Amino acid sequence: MSSHAVLLPSRPIIKVTVNLRRLANSSLSFNSTHLAFEACAKYNGAYAPDTFDVTISIVLTDILWHKLYTNTSETRLSTLHLNKRRCEKFYVPRNDLINEAANPIQVNVNIACGYPDSSHNKCPMFHPKSKTTDSMQAYARDCGSDELCITDLKVSITSNNLSRNNRYTIGSGINVYLTILVENTNEPAYLPEAHIFIPEPITLVKQPPSCKTLPQVDKTSETICLLVSPLRENHTYKILLELDMNSIESTEKLKEIKVDVISDGDEKNPDDNNQSLIIYFDVDADLRIIGESQGHHYGYLESELDETHLKKFNFHHIYEIEKLGITPIQESALFVNVPVRFQNFEIASISQFRGSIDGNKYNCTYENASVEAYSFYASRSHSDSSTSFQDVFSISCTNPHVTCQNLRCDVGSFLKTTSAAELVITIDFRISDPIVKLAEWKNISYVTQAYIEVITPNVLIDMEDKAKHFMQISTTISRSGKVIPILMIFLSLLFGILILIIVIWTLYKLGFFKRNRREEMQTLKSMTEESNEQEIKT
Template sequence: MILGSRRHGARFGIALANIGDLNMDGYEDIAVGAPYEGNGVVYIYHGSVDGIKYEPAQIIQAENIDPQIKGFGISLSKGADVDGNHYNDIAVGAFKSGHAVVLKSHPIITFKPTLNTSTRSVSRKAFNFSCTSCLSYTGWSVPDTVDAKVTLQVDLSFGRANFISNEFRRTNTHAYNITLRRGKQWCKDLRVQNTQQIVYRTEPLLLAMTYELTNNPNKVQPRGPRDSAADEFCMECPVLDSAQSTIITTMVAFETGCRSFVCTPDIKIDARFMGIEETFILGEKQTLGIRLEVENIGEPAFFTRVNLIIPKVTPVVEIPSICYDLSNQDRKETYVLVCDIGYPLEKNYTMDLVMSMKDVPAGTKTLTFKVNVTSAGNDNNPSDNHKELVLPIVIQADMTIAGIPSQDQIVYMTKGNTYIKDLTLSHTFQVWNSGPSTVETAEIEFQIPHQYVLPPTQEIFMRVLEPQLQTSASIMCTPVMGFSFWNPSSEIPTIDPNLSDGEGPDDDFYQLSNRRPPSLSKRSVSNTENREENFADSMPKVSVPDDAPSTSNFSMPPSKRTLFLNCTDPKVDCFTVKCSGGPFLPNKTQAVINFQLRPDFVVLESQLQMKDIILFSSMGTVTIRDPPDALQPQGHKPDYADVHTRFLGTIPEGSVATWIIVLAVICGILILLLIATALHKIGFFKREKKEELKALKDAEVVTNEEEDCTDFQADVISSDEL
């Protein structure tokens, strides 16, 4: 697929033509028009054995031909040789300015360069060898002679060698102009000599030969609107094939003392990430470490290089002194880092690199790092000279929500048992990202009890005003279909929740306010305190997760006296508001959403019956939408919050039925009889001390009678004896 410049509205491809084989390579070429790209552009694409090449061989812009031409490229002709130079020309239409432009082709030549040296290796102490550079050209229907410029360079990076000649002084660069004849090769011999007594760097000497046409018609400046095209165009002037390189190189190695002419090292490389286990959690760390370990178990490895292909989003924090960047503009996603580690490398080498992870996009799933090691010798086992590291990226963010009411409880009845008018309360929610990753977009949904659904009617008991937002992110809140924010006709007094828009969550949102309602009467306080009951087994229908924010000051009111208004009641229709936006930076961005609410207690009167407390509960949830694959950490903070407000009134007076009183008396008598019987059976009515005292007294009487009888017998015996 060819795409042109991808400019919006360029109309690339509105005209397409087969223009024949322009470069005479045996494959037909095409022209593509883009009339709305500037003043108009025509792209030339060459054919190949694999089809049309993706990159254009030439881009012809209308303003480079004549600034008055507009709409250039709306129509294209087929290729045809109109000037007789055996190369196809094309005609291009420009509809806005009414021009028809003929684009003529130049003959195309191909250079045939060679660069040879008299030796493949030299001594590190001294060297002197010859270098031969040759150049010729070929082409279809090209001129018999062409002028060219040839430039020779040797060891520009390290300056260890120079060219020597009788024609010029010693230098590492030599340029000369030549005239080439078709079918004949032109050659030049030069000597190369060392500039240092001892060469410590053993990288091979790099010799380079560059070549170019000196009468290239492509370098002619654009003509003016009144210039004659016939005077400017040279149909026999050749141009160089755009697919051909204009440089060739060769290397001469240094003698290393290995057993053969070329060393045979056995290098292997290992690479691993440092400080992480299986995945990298984006945002948890700002840097990523990579350890490279190169081992050589063979002969010394000269000119040992480690080449790293690194994603551009993870630049190296500090490039080591032995490394340099070899990236070019063609690499859009990666850059190349080259490190020279062996002069020579005889055993092992370890190097640590630190990459910055600050610029990794949130949607990244993996990062690939490629590393390989090379040397000037013939490696014994090249299969272990490369390594590819794939780093899985995990997006982990803890989006948290908490809420707080403007007041814990509000009295809605006056002392005269009438409803207080124009009561206003607010429920405020705070949303933030505890990290570690950035959340691009979060969705926050609020549900606020709004109306009773009592077919066939719907009675609104809580009006919802448009929420007030305080955030550094871009957030928009809208009610779902079927609901709309209430717009009061007059200004409503509001209760200031004392919000702040700092760079972190507010701890006050983790607990409810301690403030007492200012209008709470002594009687209502007494009634509330004196009638507290234990209703642990009869909790209201409000769904609260186990990890909800701490609400240590909130306690459930007595269920028998309370009307619960929450979104779990099927008779209650909840006002739903959805807010979406971002980004939420970890521990920096927060959003505070404040809902102003206006209750209508007249609507609730029929539902209160014998109850005097109303527990009003709104809820909010937060969900991560972008990145869609974001995970929440274990033990994450709550993404669900309830906010409660208690409305306090008075219990309606009433009488107790007579049958209830009679039944209560009978039940009391029966219970009393049952208790008395049970106590009698267990001996509760026995007087043990009294019985013991009576038995003791009876025993004393018997003892006294026995003593009197004994004395009487003794007196009788004495009388008998007498």
């Protein structure tokens, strides 16, 4: 064995305990102008030094949005004695950052070795069970001796400008005003917050004071409003919100605005900490179609038609669609039926069509009419069948002997109340001898018909209102009369002249013209005699 000994430097291990309390004086009030605290420390341990230099630090922090913000701090150097408790008093005046106890203020105390270098040989080592820090609320919470606040928050949300049963007409352009009331019916509520969940595309017109909006999650934005703190018993806090509804689409049925309220205390009855307002949407949208024929009446002569010849007419049928109501229409379609054949005879064809809405073109294709349009046409056909026109032969798509060509036009969106659409159809009509004979030489009424259908939004329309969706345009083709041959006209003229000569000769023989001359001679003779008598007198 070696006869040498090794000495190793070592530091004693001590157990330190520090406690913090508020001083029992007027500064305990939550609205005092200064805060007063007492920090007490004590240490013990085997081979512990008789004295121990320490630093005691007091730190005050504001709790805002559940985060800590350091406002003020103070550090003192003190000397502790073994197994003896030593207390230091701290008086901290309120400053602008700590105002009216709007937010909870937390005070923390910390004890450390009085030397900057904690490894200094005069710095004992702290036992793991040492309590070197302590913290508490900087002022009394008025929640009993345990300072555990049992709150009872209630929330309500209402609107003063929605229609009955919280209904809103899409497209009205009206902002919705909400009133949120948060009431506390028990012990003070510290750090009370209202969490407001607003689904897209509804947005806040202006963010209220003391509120912040978080990034959107699952198409819902969350706005957190910090209420007055503390919210005392039987006190109510009001939040006013203005919502922009202009981006609501006409396909929406409802939107739900949710509100949750929380605080830093324990809730007595959490069931009434949340409330919601469901806004139901109404649609005020419809379309009306009108039309006219550019050239209502055309005529033909029988001589222009025979078994091998026909006469052609070119005319336009113009349909105009007007928007009714304030709700935007996202999608609509126009169905037009144009007669092209009567029995086995081709009578017309579409040579051109041109559609536009608010100055922009839309597309049309040849296809079948919609089921809704056909059902409406059938009802119109049944009602029209009771009316007969003795002098008119109708060629329309309600006639079972007529074959029609169907146009479907995807008109598009009517987003403004002033939106209007137009469709101009150019028709080549052919009148032939077989058609005229089938018409029994009556006036022919050529009729096209159109039906406008609102696809989006899905609007329930009764049959009476559907009449605005239907329009017929007619063009009349009539016989101008029979053609008189030129020889007959010449012979009639000669016959008239011959009759005139015979009449004149007869009158001459009867003395008609002589009597006139005799009367004229008598008148002249009388005038001459009167003239001579006047000259003699003179």
